[in-house]
Amino acid sequence: MLPKLGTNETMPLQMTVGLTYDLKDDYKDAGLDPETIAELDSPATIDGLEAALRQMGFTVVRIGHIKNLTKRLSNGERWDLVFNICEGLHGVAREAQVPALLEAYQIPCTFSDAAGMALMLDKGLTKLVLQNHDISTAPFAVVRAQADIDGVSLPFPLFAKPLAEGTGKGISPLSRIETHQQLREVCTTLLQKFAQPVLVETYLAGREFTVGLLGTGDRTRVIGIMEIAITDTDGLYGYNNKTDWFDHIQYKLLTLETEPALFKSLCTLSVQAWQALNCRDGGRLDIRCDETGQPCLMEINPLAGLCPGFSDLVVLAEMAGMSYQALIENIVNETLHRYNLPQPRQRHEAA
Ligand SMILES: Nc1ncnc2c1ncn2[C@@H]1O[C@H](COP(=O)(O)OP(=O)(O)OP(=O)(O)O)[C@@H](O)[C@H]1O
Ligand SMILES: [Mg+2]
Known part of the structure; x- marks a missing residue:
């Protein structure tokens, strides 16, 4: 040491x-x-x-x-x-x-501590914390067993996904639900396939964004905001689209200059959520707007993918002018700062 x-x-x-x-x-x-x-x-x-x-x-x-x-x-x-x-x-x-x-x-x-990592993989518990902080997230119910399905009283259309998965697993055109019959079928399939509860929430019909963040607590800052424009007919950023996004997705940088009000509201929402969940060092938040254009936080990724040239956080950082090297340096420098450890000389400009 x-x-x-x-x-x-x-x-x-x-x-x-x-x-x-x-x-x-x-x-x-x-x-x-x-x-x-x-x-x-x-x-x-x-x-x-x-x-x-x-x-x-x-x-x-x-x-x-x-x-x-x-x-x-x-x-x-x-x-x-x-x-x-x-x-x-x-x-x-x-x-x-x-x-x-x-x-x-x-x-x-x-990155986040063990308590935070366990909490944020559970999208239902995360949404409870968000609601407690008055941070906008879609109304939801957690289906833990088949017996819970008929108790879901949210208005259609709904969206169902595994409670604790990533990379779009369990998400397909069937995730968008219009009827009780579909709700029963989709929840039953997901409960069986993923052996974990299902998160059922209001279907968000609007634009989708992912926000990259750096820092911890007061040092939290937004790297950039990327719109996920889905060119597929299902309009979802699910498993198939994520694994070969080159063919299905258009990424566009959202800036203060192009859409100031939306940019500011997404920044505020993201920083509040990042701080409310005690997220650390760097990561990504996924947001989708409802039919009225109100942004709703879908999930927080405290352990975002870091594949060069491929992962959302890396692509978004590069679009915002931050190289892969600078992204990793910023993350590590945030970790060193938290532990009061000395920082290596910065070779690349900070965020
Ligand atoms: N309530 C919703 N309404 C509409 N679409 C949704 C909803 N929830 C999720 N989606 C769609 O499914 C995608 C994946 O959802 P989510 O981000 O929760 O899953 P994930 O597998 O954890 O993603 P990641 O790969 O970012 O970890 C979203 O990007 C969005 O396109
Ligand atoms: Mg996501």
Whole structure:
């Protein structure tokens, strides 16, 4: 671990950053289907992160998934900081598992803490917190078992999705629901397929945006806002569109100059939500407008994808003029700031 540094001391020449991730290839022999491992990482992401961290002057150690991490921790290995992008595989707290382990060992770690990660993967609990802070989100119900379906009293059209998934899993044209019969069929299928509750909410018919953020608490700032213009007839940013977005989606930067009122309201909504959920360092929020044009927060991604040239946060940062290198530097510098650790000399302009 780093020695405690006083104000006059400088950063040691080489800080060691451990990299934890869930590489798809590490699970390919486990017999999991492509949709199950869709959220996991490709080699390009790990290569990109390692190169960016080395460029910052760190020594980078590839650790990999949680089982490698536990072995290395119990062997006594330590790192000054861990850059963690493990999505995990099992349970609603799966994104919290690596942060929790690192918290137990008091090793600084990027992004939200274990409690926040577990909360935000549960879209229903997240919406309760948002409602408590008067942050706009669609009315909803959680269907935990088939017996709950007939108790849903929200007006149609509705939208149903798994309570705790990402990468558009479980989202298809069938997710938009017009009748009780459809509600019963879709919820039953989702309950069975994903073995977890279903979130049923008001269908949001308007424009869709994703907002990139950096920082923690008072340091929270918006990187940029990207409109997701879906050219497919289903109009949804679901699993199929996300995995080959080049053919189905147009990304457009929303700016203060082009639509000032909307830009400001999306910034305010996003910063309030980011702070209300104690999000840290960097990530993304997904927003969709209702039929009246009122923006509603759909979900928060405290562990946003970081695949160079592909992931939404990376694409949006680049559209807003922030390179991949600068994005990673900004995230790491936010983590170092939280732990009162010294920052490497900035080679790229800050956000
Ligand atoms: N209430 C809704 N009304 C209309 N469309 C919705 C609604 N909720 C979700 N969608 C559509 O489904 C997409 C995926 O939803 P959501 O962001 O909740 O899922 P996700 O799988 O967690 O996404 P991510 O890949 O960002 O983690 C949205 O981007 C949007 O296009
Ligand atoms: Mg989303």
